[in-house]
Amino acid sequence: MSGQSDVRVQTEDFDAGAEMAAMRRGDPKIGAVAAFIGLVRDVNDGSAVRSMTLEHYPGMTERALEGIVTEAKGRFRIEHARVIHRVGELQPTDQIVLVITAGGHRGDAFAACEFIMDFLKTQAPLWKKEQTVDGTRWVEARGSDDQAAARWEPRQA
Amino acid sequence: MSGQSDVRVQTEDFDAGAEMAAMRRGDPKIGAVAAFIGLVRDVNDGSAVRSMTLEHYPGMTERALEGIVTEAKGRFRIEHARVIHRVGELQPTDQIVLVITAGGHRGDAFAACEFIMDFLKTQAPLWKKEQTVDGTRWVEARGSDDQAAARWEPRQA
Amino acid sequence: MVVKLLYFASLREQVGSSGESLDLPLGVASVATLREHLIARGGVWQSALAGNRALRVAVNQDLAVATTAIKEGDEVAFFPPVTGG
Amino acid sequence: MVVKLLYFASLREQVGSSGESLDLPLGVASVATLREHLIARGGVWQSALAGNRALRVAVNQDLAVATTAIKEGDEVAFFPPVTGG
Numbered sequence: 001m002s003g004q005s006d007v008r009v010q011t012e013d014f015d016a017g018a019e020m021a022a023m024r025r026g027d028p029k030i031g032a033v034a035a036f037i038g039l040v041r042d043v044n045d046g047s048a049v050r051s052m053t054l055e056h057y058p059g060m061t062e063r064a065l066e067g068i069v070t071e072a073k074g075r076f077r078i079e080h081a082r083v084i085h086r087v088g089e090l091q092p093t094d095q096i097v098l099v100i101t102a103g104g105h106r107g108d109a110f111a112a113c114e115f116i117m118d119f120l121k122t123q124a125p126l127w128k129k130e131q132t133v134d135g136t137r138w139v140e141a142r143g144s145d146d147q148a149a150a151r152w153e154p155r156q157a
Numbered sequence: 158m159s160g161q162s163d164v165r166v167q168t169e170d171f172d173a174g175a176e177m178a179a180m181r182r183g184d185p186k187i188g189a190v191a192a193f194i195g196l197v198r199d200v201n202d203g204s205a206v207r208s209m210t211l212e213h214y215p216g217m218t219e220r221a222l223e224g225i226v227t228e229a230k231g232r233f234r235i236e237h238a239r240v241i242h243r244v245g246e247l248q249p250t251d252q253i254v255l256v257i258t259a260g261g262h263r264g265d266a267f268a269a270c271e272f273i274m275d276f277l278k279t280q281a282p283l284w285k286k287e288q289t290v291d292g293t294r295w296v297e298a299r300g301s302d303d304q305a306a307a308r309w310e311p312r313q314a
Numbered sequence: 315m316v317v318k319l320l321y322f323a324s325l326r327e328q329v330g331s332s333g334e335s336l337d338l339p340l341g342v343a344s345v346a347t348l349r350e351h352l353i354a355r356g357g358v359w360q361s362a363l364a365g366n367r368a369l370r371v372a373v374n375q376d377l378a379v380a381t382t383a384i385k386e387g388d389e390v391a392f393f394p395p396v397t398g399g
Numbered sequence: 400m401v402v403k404l405l406y407f408a409s410l411r412e413q414v415g416s417s418g419e420s421l422d423l424p425l426g427v428a429s430v431a432t433l434r435e436h437l438i439a440r441g442g443v444w445q446s447a448l449a450g451n452r453a454l455r456v457a458v459n460q461d462l463a464v465a466t467t468a469i470k471e472g473d474e475v476a477f478f479p480p481v482t483g484g
Contacts, residue, residue, distance in 0.1 A: 017174010020194065028199035028249040034270075035192040036263060037177065038484050042185035054483065055408050057476060060460035085483060092185040097484050106193060106399075107305065110271050113191075117263055117484060125457070125476075126483025127408035138409040141453075141480035148264065195399050211398065212323050214391060217375035242398060254399050263484075274399060282372070282391075283398025284323035295324040298368075298395035 006081055007065040009056055011088040014098050023080050023102045030079060033102045034109040036117055042092035044139070047132040054087045054096070057125040061085070064124040068116055075152075076112040078103035083116060085126065115152055122149040163238055164222040166213055168245040171255050180237050180259045187236060190259045191266040193274055199249035201296070204289040211244045211253070214282040218242070221281040225273055232309075233269035235260035240273060242283065272309055279306040315386035317348075322393035325369065328362040338384075345371045346380040348390060368395055400471035402433075407478035410454065413447035423469075430456045431465040433475060453480055 008014075016037055024030040040052050069081045084098040097120070101112040120126075128139040165171075173194055181187040197209050226238045241255040254277070258269040277283075285296040320333040342351045349371070353363045363369065371378045372391045384390060405418040427436045434456070438448045448454065456463045457476040469475060 015174060016177055016192075017172060020173055020192075024194075024196060024250070026250065028197075030250075031196050031198040033194040033196065035173075035177075035194075036267070037181075037190040037192075038263065039181060039188050039190070040185075041188040041261065056483075057405070057407055057457075057460075057478070060457055060476065063460050064462075093181070093183065093187075104198065106195065106271075106274055110193070110267070110274075114263075114267050117267075121484040122481065123462070124483050125407065125455075125478060125481055127479065128482045129408070138479070139482040141482055213398075214320070214322055214372075214375075214393070217372055217391065220375050221377075278399040279396065280377070281398050282322065282370075282393060282396055284394065285397045286323070295394070296397040298397055 006069045008084045009061050014084045030102045031104050032106040032109040034113040036099045038097040040090050040092045040094045047134050049130050051131045052090045053129045055127045056087045061125050068119045072112040072116050076108040078112045118148045121145040163226045165241045171241045187259045188261050189263040189266040191270040193256045195254040197247050197249045197251045204291050206287050208288045209247045210286045212284045213244045218282050225276045229269045229273050233265040235269045275305045278302040318389045320391040324394050345378050345382045403474045405476040430463050430467045
């Protein structure tokens with residue numbers, strides 16, 4: 001709608017407030033904007049995290065995220081959605097991911113935002129490697145993320 | 158935690174990005190920030206809306222919002238929450254309300270944010286009067302908002 | 315006993331008042347009896363507070379129910395269902 | 400037929416390669432048979448791609464399953480379960 005892509009994968013940081021403002025600017029049909037920011041924590045699975053490296057699959061990552069956004073727009077009554085995911089080296093408190101959804105009403109905006117995060121976590125080719133005080137390790141996939149994605153029933157045909 | 162109150166009722170606009178940044182700044186335990194912005198739409202219940210006036214009950218409105226935030230912090234694993242609600246005269250595309258929640262993980266941040274919005278809609282003394290092309294009218298409470306609030310089961314003692 | 319009454323939103327417009335101090339007669343000591351007492355004024359009070367209208371009541375800024383007791387000096391607010399957010 | 404193979408994350412480190420062009424022998428024309436073909440190299444290939452390891456496979460950048468067919472020129476990526484977000 002805005003001429004900008006719904007999906008960006010980038011090393012640079014993002015400005016959540018500016019992205020949220022851009023998504024609703026000049027559109028008086030928008031009554032609800034939901035947003036989520038994921039951040040690097042300094043402790044994960046009991047180890048102090050010094051830094052993190054995010055790897056992706058150029059081309060497929062964008063394609064997978066676009067597919068998730070398209071699915072969300074088909075399932076929920078939203079006008080706009082945007083996903084920005086950072087890759088490369090990040091430090092604790094750094095922003096990792098931003099998801100914004102906007103539409104007429106809050107129920108669909110919230111649901112679409114959480115849906116996108118749940119499927120991003122389980123479907124988009126992105127991998128975290130942590131540099132901890134105990135050494136370097138690849139983050140293991142979580143069963144709780146699979147369960148979160150499984151909450152969403154298959155879309156009605 | 159931050160020395161600022163969790164709740165503000167004000168006529169001035171707010172900066173969602175700055176509020177979100179303030180909520181996570183310097184706290185490496187925060188892995189998830191969820192946010193919601195409610196906005197004035199130009200059409201409501203079929204009538205074109207020219208402007209809107211929000212009335213509140215000074216003292217009780219803040220108290221009710223603080224109670225909802227306290228309840229959310231008891232139910233969900235979040236570190237911080239903030240609610241800003243505007244009152245006075247607003248125009249289509251203006252921001253009305255901001256809710257931000259922040260914690261370790263996304264599930265609790267999302268749930269707490271949606272919980273606060275659902276109870277704000279049904280419990281906090283705030284009333285909208287719309288100036289439409291068809292005249293001035295007080296907005297009627299919605300059954301769908303009561304249903305949304307009723308989804309949340311009573312808290313376990 | 316004297317209580318402070320407040321009226322908000324459409325109810326405030328209908329009764330033409332944002333509030334008043336009122337000396338209650340003996341026997342008016344709950345939300346339900348106070349509402350009946352105001353309805354007995356007739357006119358706009360009767361139509362605005364009629365029993366079939368969904369109204370919320372707060373006593374000292376906490377949501378109350380029909381049986382909530384009212385004491386000397388209480389702040390009692392009447393208002394329609396809320397529509398913020 | 401020749402296909403393009405890609406390896407990501409911990410799998411890339413284990414096999415010591417981010418990708419290769421590989422000429423597949425007759426009979427290797429599905430995700431499952433390709434995985435077996437790579438395991439047959441032995442050494443790090445055997446340990447990294449062993450059947451009991453949870454791996455995801457994409458063919459031409461779409462998630463695939465064991466029975467997904469592979470054709471000349473396809474891009475086939477092997478990687479561990481994803482951990483973004």
